[in-house]
Amino acid sequence: MKRRDFLKASMAAGAVLAAPCSRVLGANDEIRVAMVGLGSFVKIGGKGRGDLEVFRKMDGVRVVALCDVDSANLEPIVKKCKARNEKVDVYKDVRKLLDDKNIDVVVNSTPNHWHALITIWACQAGKDVFVQKPASHNIWEGRKMVEAARKHDRIVQSGSGPRSRTGMTEAYEYVRQGNLGKILYAHGLNYKPRTSIGKVSGPQPIPPSLDYDLWSGPAPMVKLMREYLHYDWHWDWLTGDGDIGNMGIHYMDACRLALGKSGLPRRVMSIGGRFAYADDGRTPNTQIAFLDYEPAPIIFEVRGLPKDKSFLNTQWDRNRESMDNYMGVKIGAIIHCQGGYVAGNTAYENNGKEIKKFEPTNLDLRSNFIKAVRSHKVGDLNSDILEGHLSASLVHMANISYRAGAESPGEDITEATGGNKDLAEAFDRFEAHLTANGVDLKKTPAVLGAWLEMDSEKEKFTGKNSKKANRLLKPKYRKPYVVPEKV
Numbered sequence: 001m002k003r004r005d006f007l008k009a010s011m012a013a014g015a016v017l018a019a020p021c022s023r024v025l026g027a028n029d030e031i032r033v034a035m036v037g038l039g040s041f042v043k044i045g046g047k048g049r050g051d052l053e054v055f056r057k058m059d060g061v062r063v064v065a066l067c068d069v070d071s072a073n074l075e076p077i078v079k080k081c082k083a084r085n086e087k088v089d090v091y092k093d094v095r096k097l098l099d100d101k102n103i104d105v106v107v108n109s110t111p112n113h114w115h116a117l118i119t120i121w122a123c124q125a126g127k128d129v130f131v132q133k134p135a136s137h138n139i140w141e142g143r144k145m146v147e148a149a150r151k152h153d154r155i156v157q158s159g160s161g162p163r164s165r166t167g168m169t170e171a172y173e174y175v176r177q178g179n180l181g182k183i184l185y186a187h188g189l190n191y192k193p194r195t196s197i198g199k200v201s202g203p204q205p206i207p208p209s210l211d212y213d214l215w216s217g218p219a220p221m222v223k224l225m226r227e228y229l230h231y232d233w234h235w236d237w238l239t240g241d242g243d244i245g246n247m248g249i250h251y252m253d254a255c256r257l258a259l260g261k262s263g264l265p266r267r268v269m270s271i272g273g274r275f276a277y278a279d280d281g282r283t284p285n286t287q288i289a290f291l292d293y294e295p296a297p298i299i300f301e302v303r304g305l306p307k308d309k310s311f312l313n314t315q316w317d318r319n320r321e322s323m324d325n326y327m328g329v330k331i332g333a334i335i336h337c338q339g340g341y342v343a344g345n346t347a348y349e350n351n352g353k354e355i356k357k358f359e360p361t362n363l364d365l366r367s368n369f370i371k372a373v374r375s376h377k378v379g380d381l382n383s384d385i386l387e388g389h390l391s392a393s394l395v396h397m398a399n400i401s402y403r404a405g406a407e408s409p410g411e412d413i414t415e416a417t418g419g420n421k422d423l424a425e426a427f428d429r430f431e432a433h434l435t436a437n438g439v440d441l442k443k444t445p446a447v448l449g450a451w452l453e454m455d456s457e458k459e460k461f462t463g464k465n466s467k468k469a470n471r472l473l474k475p476k477y478r479k480p481y482v483v484p485e486k487v
Helices: 003-018 045-054 073-083 094-099 112-124 139-151 168-176 210-216 242-246 246-258 366-377 385-403 412-415 421-434 466-470
Strands: 030-035 060-067 089-091 105-109 128-131 183-191 269-271 286-291 298-303 332-337 341-342 346-348 354-357 406-408 446-448 452-455 460-462
Touching: 003 354, 030 045, 030 073, 030 094, 030 366, 045 060, 045 105, 045 246, 045 269, 045 366, 060 094, 073 139, 094 112, 094 286, 105 346, 112 128, 112 139, 128 385, 139 385, 168 332, 168 341, 168 346, 168 366, 183 421, 242 246, 242 298, 242 385, 246 298, 246 332, 246 385, 269 354, 269 385, 286 421, 298 421, 332 460, 385 452, 406 412, 412 446, 452 466, 460 466
Parallel strands: 030 060, 030 105, 060 089, 105 128, 183 298
Antiparallel strands: 183 332, 269 286, 269 446, 269 452, 286 298, 332 341, 341 346, 346 354, 406 446, 452 460
16 A cells, blocks of 8 residues: 555544544434423423424434433423333433433523533534524624534534424515515514513522532523522523523524525614513513614514503413504514515515415424434525524624613613614604503613624624623633533
């Protein structure tokens, strides 16, 4: 053998030995799935349990492992699996699960602050990943997720509802083809009222069934300063992204999909606050975000209070009719064009007359993911991790603007929004909604977020206010749960 050929062969063998263990799946091979994060049984159902029921019913798919840091969440599911004669391995620590070579796919339904690290670890272990929305907890780690998927040649999907079988993908293609004329702006709505999470007088006990070190993971392991640990982590910046990153991410993604944008907007500004409640929530429950894409921006509205204050002391959170709405939409996206608009999967004339309804031609997200796992083609995914990263980054940009801002008089906010008619109208709705809930912005001012400029290629802020904003692009991770620079 010639020296050159010997070196090539040696390098190839070394690469095989260094590579993580992953099977090459054929069309008829069984795909073995691990569910990580099952959600709480106490307050609100978890995504993980819903995903479990979907994946276990798929042809050629078998759920072989379950993982949760809280045995109170884990044990009822294990018991149910045993009753169905479904053998599953059980883990508390995801690191041990990822060492299991009998797992092909990880379904990551953990809290937001764990999304990136588990996804990166899984890619490094040679496993494909379905990660729940939002893809990331911050912009920097979202890019690392993309890098890990590409470097380790893994199939990673992080999708939103509109990319599933809704007909919205088809409706947006109709819009982008110019059938309704020029797009004016994309309007995302999350009118979902939520009750107060309460206010505690001191640190709360950690549930004895939970490993709090593992639950905290990359985030600081701080004293629990809220009544309910599970789910309400959404309203804490250390672990969640507020409702704009909880429910709102679905339609933030829809807006970007409709505009056909493959990068980040040039500017962002957000207005909001946590109104009507003196509780332990840290994230805004009422918010506007302006994401300045060219030539058409995204305007996103979050309303966490009911239609008016008469509902505040009732069970309005269970009453869908208590939500306000805009053009017949309570949660969704409206794509405004010169010659009409699209709401959901339907195109309308400007006078509201229906033009066309679009039927879905794609698979649901989970079936689409399994198809892509079999083909091992990123292009088969409805929502590759790059799409998840970009849309989650819009949420993070809005929240960073808010966090870099300050409480401001209403007239200052009016002045800041006055240069854009549609944004000014959104603020008028914002103010009217708060007034209906007994909130006077003169007495309880809103936060006027900083105008921030974004370098889309570098995914960093530039110009005025950028120093403070860039500090929020990446947190300080807690050892040993550190998202690595080199993935």
